[in-house]
Amino acid sequence: MSSPAPAPPKSAAESAAYLASLDCVHCGLCVQQCPTYLMTGRESANPRGRIYLMRALLEGRTEPTPGLVADLDLCLVCRACESICPSGVQFGEVMADARSRLRKPGRIRRWMMSLLGRKAALHRFAGLIRLTQVTKVDQLARLLPARVRRLAAFSPRIPPKSERLPLPSFTPAEGTARGRVAVFEGCVMSVVFADVNRDTVRLLSAAGYDVVVPSEATCCGALHEHDGDLASAHSLLGQNSTAYSDPSLLAIVHNSSGCGAAFAGAGRSLGTDLGQALTTRSQDLTRFLLDHGQALRFRSVDLVVTYDAPCHLHHAVRETTAPLELLARVPGLKMVPMEEASLCCGAAGIYNLDQPEMSRSILARKLDHLAATGAEVLVTGNPGCILQWRSGIAERKMAVDVLHPATLLARLLA
Numbered sequence: 231m232s233s234p235a236p237a238p239p240k241s242a243a244e245s246a247a248y249l250a251s252l253d254c255v256h257c258g259l260c261v262q263q264c265p266t267y268l269m270t271g272r273e274s275a276n277p278r279g280r281i282y283l284m285r286a287l288l289e290g291r292t293e294p295t296p297g298l299v300a301d302l303d304l305c306l307v308c309r310a311c312e313s314i315c316p317s318g319v320q321f322g323e324v325m326a327d328a329r330s331r332l333r334k335p336g337r338i339r340r341w342m343m344s345l346l347g348r349k350a351a352l353h354r355f356a357g358l359i360r361l362t363q364v365t366k367v368d369q370l371a372r373l374l375p376a377r378v379r380r381l382a383a384f385s386p387r388i389p390p391k392s393e394r395l396p397l398p399s400f401t402p403a404e405g406t407a408r409g410r411v412a413v414f415e416g417c418v419m420s421v422v423f424a425d426v427n428r429d430t431v432r433l434l435s436a437a438g439y440d441v442v443v444p445s446e447a448t449c450c451g452a453l454h455e456h457d458g459d460l461a462s463a464h465s466l467l468g469q470n471s472t473a474y475s476d477p478s479l480l481a482i483v484h485n486s487s488g489c490g491a492a493f494a495g496a497g498r499s500l501g502t503d504l505g506q507a508l509t510t511r512s513q514d515l516t517r518f519l520l521d522h523g524q525a526l527r528f529r530s531v532d533l534v535v536t537y538d539a540p541c542h543l544h545h546a547v548r549e550t551t552a553p554l555e556l557l558a559r560v561p562g563l564k565m566v567p568m569e570e571a572s573l574c575c576g577a578a579g580i581y582n583l584d585q586p587e588m589s590r591s592i593l594a595r596k597l598d599h600l601a602a603t604g605a606e607v608l609v610t611g612n613p614g615c616i617l618q619w620r621s622g623i624a625e626r627k628m629a630v631d632v633l634h635p636a637t638l639l640a641r642l643l644a
């Protein structure tokens with residue numbers, strides 16, 4: 231029996247996602263790159279199967295049954311399938327579109343997401359979380375429902391207010407300035423990893439660059455896109471494209487791979503000149519320092535280090551070599567490779583809260599690989615990955631420090 235003719239997609243967004251889904255030629259090259267396929271062995275939990283399901287939904291050939299939605303929700307949106315795909319399928323775009331139509335976030339989730347784009351409110355909320363941590367009230371979370379317990383367990387330690395101050399709007403270059411760059415401070419980064427942001431500025435200044443931080447910059451919108459809230463994601467990206475429009479900037483430097491991926495896709499997502507300029511000029515910190523940081527000098531160190539590639543840096547920004555080449559400039563530092571270093575660690579935004587079992591299974595596989603390296607330090611450039619690795623390492627009582635590349639390099643500045 232012949233299948234019914236596909237119904238045409240109803241909107242431009244559906245149409246873009248639909249066209250992207252048609253690029254898949256079902257070759258299956260992506261299948262073995264997919265973490266959820268490696269863990270389950272199911273066709274509907276790999277990229278090819280998911281594209282088939284999403285296309286069937288767009289054509290009206292199937293309904294969003296609970297099983298189908300569960301298979302789509304299990305996707306980490308790590309985009310490992312994109313970087314190997316010979317047909318250039320924009321998997322992330324198809325999945326974001328599917329989530330925007332299938333997901334109906336509750337009030338608390340919408341409020342949490344909205345916080346990310348409101349800097350002052352986010353910092354006030356962080357202050358409250360810190361209070362519960364300092365007074366140990368957070369430990370009462372174990373009496374609450376499982377979801378709240380997980381949230382509390384994954385909540386990072388919030389540093390004191392004195393360590394969460396915003397970056398200065400201008401930091402001069404050390405010595406004669408070679409140019410001017412902007413740094414993207416981020417939302418989660420500015421609360422939990424403000425020290426990494428300070429190290430980022432320090433490295434850029436030591437490399438001879440004036441550093442600016444525009445006050446109008448906001449959250450990059452990556453978590454909103456991951457969650458299917460495309461309107462908020464695009465609105466935040468639009469604000470950032472204006473905030474970083476100063477033509478004198480040599481680069482817009484990011485130190486969080488999720489934010490970098492959002493900026494790398496701004497031209498395509500926004501379809502504006504400002505969005506394209508944001509895409510063209512944004513660079514990961516390690517790439518910028520590798521190409522422009524010849525003035526940096528590092529002291530010698532006796533340290534065994536391994537590197538785990540954040541998915542969005544590796545598969546979306548496609549920056550695969552700069553972190554390794556930059557670390558290789560440190561005298562005495564010994565890099566050891568880790569198996570499956572470009573496989574997702576299971577953090578994936580807030581995936582570790584939404585899909586705790588799959589997240590933990592993937593992390594367990596990665597921890598085995600880490601143990602086999604014998605490294606003393608694991609370097610990775612994304613806040614979610616750092617927290618995920620630290621939680622797994624603490625649970626296994628391993629003696630491995632997890633550091634952002636900016637932290638390690640700033641510590642070793644001569």
Ligand code: SF4
Binds near residue numbers: 253260316
């Ligand atoms: S590699 Fe690309 S074309 Fe091949 S099955 Fe995967 S998504 Fe489709």
Ligand code: SF4
Binds near residue numbers: 265
């Ligand atoms: S984005 Fe990652 S988890 Fe999702 S289908 Fe692609 S490889 Fe699998």
